[in-house]
Amino acid sequence: MLTIGNLAKKTGTKVQTIRYYEQIELMPEPGRTEGGQRRYGDAEIDRLSFIRHSRQLGFSLDAIRELLDLGDHPNRPCHEADAIARRQLKQVERRIARLEALRTELNRMVHECSGGRTADCRVLEVLRDHAACLTDHDGIGA
Amino acid sequence: MLTIGNLAKKTGTKVQTIRYYEQIELMPEPGRTEGGQRRYGDAEIDRLSFIRHSRQLGFSLDAIRELLDLGDHPNRPCHEADAIARRQLKQVERRIARLEALRTELNRMVHECSGGRTADCRVLEVLRDHAACLTDHDGIGA
DNA sequence: AGTTGAACCTCTAGTGGCTAGAGGATGTAT
DNA sequence: ATACATCCTCTAGCCACTAGAGGTTCAACT
Structure with missing residues (x-):
């Protein structure tokens, strides 16, 4: 115990x-x-x-609740558990794609930083620059 | 207006x-x-x-607050903005690495699912199996 | 048996970054 | 004048915990 x-x-x-x-x-x-x-x-x-x-x-x-519930019924077909896992995999893949785009932008930002005054800072400039904006409006969670 | x-x-x-x-x-x-x-x-x-x-x-x-503040002072050196961006880049890279590990495990899980009963479901089995556990205890955020 | 002190208990409130809804006021077009 | 979309404030909720106050219990040691 x-x-x-x-x-x-x-x-x-x-x-x-x-x-x-x-x-x-x-x-x-x-x-x-x-x-x-x-x-x-x-x-x-x-x-x-x-x-x-x-x-x-x-x-x-919530997904875990479902999975636990499935585990309690060993004779039911398992495609539900499979579906939950597949959904999760899709979500993870979307997040990875999203983060890789961010990495690219952030990399460009920090590599172009001249180390001068903030007025000329590429980091701030990129953030300010509307045209350079990622075009979708999904936010970071997606 | x-x-x-x-x-x-x-x-x-x-x-x-x-x-x-x-x-x-x-x-x-x-x-x-x-x-x-x-x-x-x-x-x-x-x-x-x-x-x-x-x-x-x-x-x-909070980081944005700092960045906005830096942008308001064009004569200050810009290494702070640079540092914030670098921190962010590191974080993004860590998240990507983490998610890629998850993707691998999830992929294995769904590909090994036999489509039988939940009792034999690989998805549930992997989740149950202590030995197959990711060894660190950082959670998904890291 | 008594005492220490770590670990336990409940309860409330806070975190980040919003989002939703109630219930009512305002602005604009017809 | 009226309709009605949009605005207002305020409160509460979301997820998945985390922190802390203030008090109790357990196990070990003397």
């Missing part, structure tokens, strides 16, 4: 985050000691590891 | 976002009509464009 702190260490999670997951019902309410402290078993380690690993792969908590 | 709605259209910003920028003092308080509606001039278009463009390049609002 693990304390919340030890569960946190084992899974690379913060203690508060575990309590937060309990609050939003992503983790179940664990058993408690007489004094009211949480105690965890192996099932909880597995579940939390699954959650953390999924988070590291960029899945949203 | 532009209404807030027209400024929004011109710069690809939402109306609420402009008011939010005013609230956090990133945009100055504009003039008002008799009736209390905001009216904007060219200086505001430029400033907001600068902000939006910087956001698209992934700069935080």
